[in-house]
Amino acid sequence: MDIMAAMAMGGSTLTASCCRCNSSSSSSSSSAASSKLLRVVRFPSRHQTHALLPALKSNGLPLKLRYNCSVPLIQLNGRQTRLVAAALNGNAGDKEEDVSDAERLLQQQKQLELAERIASGEFTVLPRKDRTQKIRRALANAGPVGRILANKLVHWEMQQRVEDALKMPETRGDVKAVVGEPFFLPLYKLFRIYGGVFRLTFGPKSFVIVSDPQVAKHLLKDNCKAYSKGILAEILEFVMGTGLIPADGDVWQVRRRAIVPAVHRKYVAAMMGLFGKATQQLCNKLDVAATSGESVEMESLFSQLTLDIIGKAVFNYDFNSLLNGSGIVEAVYIAMQEAEARSIGIFPYWKVPLLRLIVPRQRRVTAALKLMNETLDNLIATCKRIVEAEDEEFEEEYINDQDPSILHFLLVSRENVSNKQLRDDLMTLLIAGHETSAAVLTWTFYLLAQNPAATAKLQKEVDSVLGDKLPNTEDMKNLKYTTRVINESLRLYPQPPVLIRRSLESDVLGKYPIKKGEDIFISLWNLHRAPHLWENPEDFNPERWPLDQPAPTEVNQDYRYLPFGGGQRKCLGDMFATFETMTALAMLVRRFSFKLTVGAPPVGMTTGATIHTTAGLHMTVTRRSHPLVTEEATLTNIEDDDLVKEYQSL
Numbered sequence: 001m002d003i004m005a006a007m008a009m010g011g012s013t014l015t016a017s018c019c020r021c022n023s024s025s026s027s028s029s030s031s032a033a034s035s036k037l038l039r040v041v042r043f044p045s046r047h048q049t050h051a052l053l054p055a056l057k058s059n060g061l062p063l064k065l066r067y068n069c070s071v072p073l074i075q076l077n078g079r080q081t082r083l084v085a086a087a088l089n090g091n092a093g094d095k096e097e098d099v100s101d102a103e104r105l106l107q108q109q110k111q112l113e114l115a116e117r118i119a120s121g122e123f124t125v126l127p128r129k130d131r132t133q134k135i136r137r138a139l140a141n142a143g144p145v146g147r148i149l150a151n152k153l154v155h156w157e158m159q160q161r162v163e164d165a166l167k168m169p170e171t172r173g174d175v176k177a178v179v180g181e182p183f184f185l186p187l188y189k190l191f192r193i194y195g196g197v198f199r200l201t202f203g204p205k206s207f208v209i210v211s212d213p214q215v216a217k218h219l220l221k222d223n224c225k226a227y228s229k230g231i232l233a234e235i236l237e238f239v240m241g242t243g244l245i246p247a248d249g250d251v252w253q254v255r256r257r258a259i260v261p262a263v264h265r266k267y268v269a270a271m272m273g274l275f276g277k278a279t280q281q282l283c284n285k286l287d288v289a290a291t292s293g294e295s296v297e298m299e300s301l302f303s304q305l306t307l308d309i310i311g312k313a314v315f316n317y318d319f320n321s322l323l324n325g326s327g328i329v330e331a332v333y334i335a336m337q338e339a340e341a342r343s344i345g346i347f348p349y350w351k352v353p354l355l356r357l358i359v360p361r362q363r364r365v366t367a368a369l370k371l372m373n374e375t376l377d378n379l380i381a382t383c384k385r386i387v388e389a390e391d392e393e394f395e396e397e398y399i400n401d402q403d404p405s406i407l408h409f410l411l412v413s414r415e416n417v418s419n420k421q422l423r424d425d426l427m428t429l430l431i432a433g434h435e436t437s438a439a440v441l442t443w444t445f446y447l448l449a450q451n452p453a454a455t456a457k458l459q460k461e462v463d464s465v466l467g468d469k470l471p472n473t474e475d476m477k478n479l480k481y482t483t484r485v486i487n488e489s490l491r492l493y494p495q496p497p498v499l500i501r502r503s504l505e506s507d508v509l510g511k512y513p514i515k516k517g518e519d520i521f522i523s524l525w526n527l528h529r530a531p532h533l534w535e536n537p538e539d540f541n542p543e544r545w546p547l548d549q550p551a552p553t554e555v556n557q558d559y560r561y562l563p564f565g566g567g568q569r570k571c572l573g574d575m576f577a578t579f580e581t582m583t584a585l586a587m588l589v590r591r592f593s594f595k596l597t598v599g600a601p602p603v604g605m606t607t608g609a610t611i612h613t614t615a616g617l618h619m620t621v622t623r624r625s626h627p628l629v630t631e632e633a634t635l636t637n638i639e640d641d642d643l644v645k646e647y648q649s650l
């Protein structure tokens with residue numbers, strides 16, 4: 001029975017009952033008033049819920065836990081815990097703090113248990129022992145022939161030692177131990193014990209985990225041709241096809257050559273207007289919250305902001321998700337959530353065609369993809385008509401004033417590309433540029449909320465450099481501390497936290513030989529927090545990046561810092577994303593002060609392609625009072641048309 005933990009919590013009485021058998025388990029709360037206990041139970045599977053009842057009964061904790069067998073509660077995560085508490089208490093409001101405490105303790109408890117198991121060597125695969133010692137001793141005393149044989153055995157043992165020395169440290173994973181955990185956290189603990197290159201085996205499957213800068217450099221740059229995207233390509237194929245992220249070989253080379261020129265400096269400069277305009281819409285939304293004093297969930301707002309930006313930037317489509325949202329917005333989220341679920345799913349049931357047809361979730365995914373594909377096909381067709389009618393001359397750094405999107409660039413460049421490939425490329429850019437930037441903003445605001453000194457310094461810089469005007473590329477150069485805040489946020493919360501590769505041939509990683517077909521995880525989380533590479537690695541300290549030196553990159557940090565990857569597959573949206581997140585950050589902190597909402601759920605981590613929060617980033621927003629420092633148009637009285645003109649003239 002996989003009962004996870006018993007933890008301190010408010011003295012409410014909860015009942016365990018099962019809708020199928022009407023059995024129930026309850027225990028008295030009389031002793032609870034002072035003892036404050038909550039038992040948090042992990043449900044191994046829906047079918048085992050019956051088996052839970054006796055265990056709950058026998059645990060004797062002053063707590064009733066109600067659950068419904070028709071709901072497949074595989075495990076009570078933070079949100080489920082709150083739902084259960086809310087259902088039990090009728091109103092979770094007065095228990096919120098207790099529930100938050102319980103969740104935090106649950107996280108800590110799980111991490112501690114795992115750390116203890118790792119430290120005990122439970123998962124360690126030890127190198128071979130000296131198994132022939134006794135025989136050798138016996139042989140050595142058995143005359144000349146025995147001595148010859150004993151010598152041969154010594155020689156054999158020595159060869160084994162040499163082989164062992166070249167054998168990668170190996171640890172056996174226990175999938176159950178990491179289910180529901182952000183998987184990069186246990187990888188960090190294992191890295192501290194097994195080092196920069198080790199093998200992690202789950203049953204028949206094994207992965208090489210890399211947390212060493214020089215090995216990462218070898219994989220991403222020096223010998224990158226010997227590696228493909230492996231599992232990542234398999235997972236993303238359903239939504240990105242042969243778009244740039246999953247693509248390998250010739251397709252990747254041709255498409256990378258076609259797309260990189262589209263993200264040129266003039267393009268990024270033109271996008272500054274879009275960043276400002278979209279952030280302005282978010283400011284308007286937050287203004288309402290600042291007036292009402294209501295708590296806002298920033299993670300989803302950042303997701304809407306970056307979706308609106310990337311839609312316009314890539315194919316000139318206004319998702320308008322900050323203002324109202326629509327079916328297509330929902331379709332994008334369904335597809336992205338599915339990509340994330342598949343990336344952490346254990347059993348790939350979606351590969352079974354019949355299940356794709358009958359599982360409701362998969363039917364929703366198919367419908368969402370259909371809608372997205374049709375929308376993209378229409379956008380491509382419309383843009384093609386416009387480009388043909390315009391008959392514009394294509395040149396380096398080409399940009400169309402009316403439609404500066406990447407799609408327009410690609411069509412004017414008249415690359416020989418099929419509609420399907422173009423659609424895959426656009427979908428890839430949409431996904432690559434959406435959740436990543438949203439996650440960076442989410443974790444940056446989370447970090448700042450806990451670092452008032454850094455926030456004050458940031459606001460001071462933004463006030464003096466930007467005032468109330470909209471940022472342009474020149475400001476980006478001057479907002480040095482703002483850049484360092486983003487750099488540091490990306491160090492602590494890299495998006496994605498691991499890069500995935502598969503070896504196309506045998507190779508040597510550090511001193512360890514690997515075979516063709518090995519799956520490799522390069523852990524950016526580990527690299528960015530390795531104690532031997534960073535001073536106080538867990539601290540949020542933008543000052544670690546001096547303002548009089550260039551901003552950190554993978555090159556000047558010699559591959560210990562890889563927020564945008566490195567080598568030939570480095571992110572092509574790095575400048576776009578840096579300016580986008582800086583613009584949003586600067587404009588938001590100029591206008592508002594943000595605090596974590598008191599009593600909101602703790603900000604835990606969960607992972608898909610990027611690091612998400614477990615239950616949102618709930619913040620209260622207050623308007624900052626400061627004089628308008630610029631004579632230029634203020635953000636609030638500027639008209640949309642003026643904005644567009646202003647930024648087209650950049």
Ligand code: HEM
Pocket residue numbers: 244245256428429432433434436437440494495496499500562563564565566568569570571572573574576577578581
């Ligand atoms: C802060 C936001 C972003 C972060 C942290 C980020 C991070 C990354 C990383 C780490 C990679 C390397 C993946 C690997 O080597 O396996 C990557 C690749 C990529 N990124 Fe980004 N990215 C961001 C924003 C964007 C944006 C805005 C776009 C598009 C406009 C974009 C487009 C891409 C593409 C197309 C690739 C694949 C490149 C290739 O394989 O040739 N990214 N990104």
